[in-house]
Every structure is written in structure tokens, then in C-alpha cells.
Amino acid sequence: MGSRERIVSSARHLFATQGFHQTPMSELAVAAGVSVGQIYRLFTGKNAVIQAIVMEDAAAKMGELQTMNDSVKSERFSIEEGFVELARRALSKGDEALSFEIMAEAHRNADVADTIADLCRDFRRMIRELACVANPDLQENELEGAEELILAFMFGLGHRTLSRPRLSEDETARLTGRMILAAVRAL
Secondary structure (H helix, E strand, O other): OOHHHHHHHHHHHHHHHHOOOOOOHHHHHHHHOOOHHHHHHHOOOHHHHHHHHHHHHHHHHHHHHHHHHHHHHOOOOOHHHHHHHHHHHHHOOOOHHHHHHHHHHHHHOHHHHHHHHHHHHHHHHHHHHHHHHHOOOOOHHHHHHHHHHHHHHHHHHOOHHHHOOOOOHHHHHHHHHHHHHHHHHHO
């Protein structure tokens, strides 16, 4: 693993456990086994490290979403199975603490917010494709609404553990996928 990868990996852990602003660059350097200078040679600052984390996670999610979209389009999955899988992926265990830390920083920092917004454009495009399969008669405004609904489900499902859910992840994914499909078809 190269220096850049060690820095990002160490930052994931430290930012999740201590917080973004409570993690000094010197501690990140020690955890990654690099000098502070090496961090600044590879990244312009902590914001750039957060952006690297966001980009890495988004690339993985985009690949998964593209595979799922392809499965729906080729009819290996029904559209309902596609929405259930979308819900299942949103539920999959990530690092909620890190996610909250990044979201909070995005509200304070325009560069981080812009990175997330840019990545969401690609998510929206793929979500729009699924919505069109579910309901080919959707008008532009309705497609925008479907995107918002599905993104809201994805963001919410990714942070549901704080609400002490009573349903299993599988049952939640199954029901959510069916509800998303029903909502998109009802438009």
C-alpha cells in the first residue's frame, strides 16, 4: 500500500473515531507512517483528504450501482429486485460516524460540498434510469421528484441504526424496495 492509500485509510479511522477537526495532521502522519510533509505533498490539506475518501467511496458505489442498473436493463433483475438491491446496498454497513463527519464538514466547507454534489449527479443519472424502467411515462418534473425520493431513501437507510430499527436489514430492504417501486409507479 502506497503512502496515499495509507493516509486515506488512517484518516478514515481517525476521522471516524476522533472527528475531522480533532485529528491533528501530526497524528494522521504517525498513524499512516509518513511525515506531515508527505501528507502535504500528496494533499493540499485535510479537506483534500476528506475529498479523497468521498471519491474513493463514490467510485465503489457507482460501480455497484452500474452493475445493478445493468442487471435491471438486461432483465436479470426485475425492477422490484433492483430497488430492493438498491435499498440493501444503502443499508450495508459502512462507517456511519465517518459519514456523519463528512456530511457535517460538507455543510461547513464548500469544496467538500461541491465534491459530494458533483458525485450525486452521477447517482441521479443512474437513479433516473431505474425510475424510467419502473415508470416510462414519467415527465421531467416527476423524474426529478423520483430522484429526490430515492436519494432520500438511500441517505436515510444508510443512517438508520441511530433510530434503533426493529426490522432486519433484509426485511427493511424488501419493504423499502417495494415501497420505492410503488411510489415511482404512482406518479
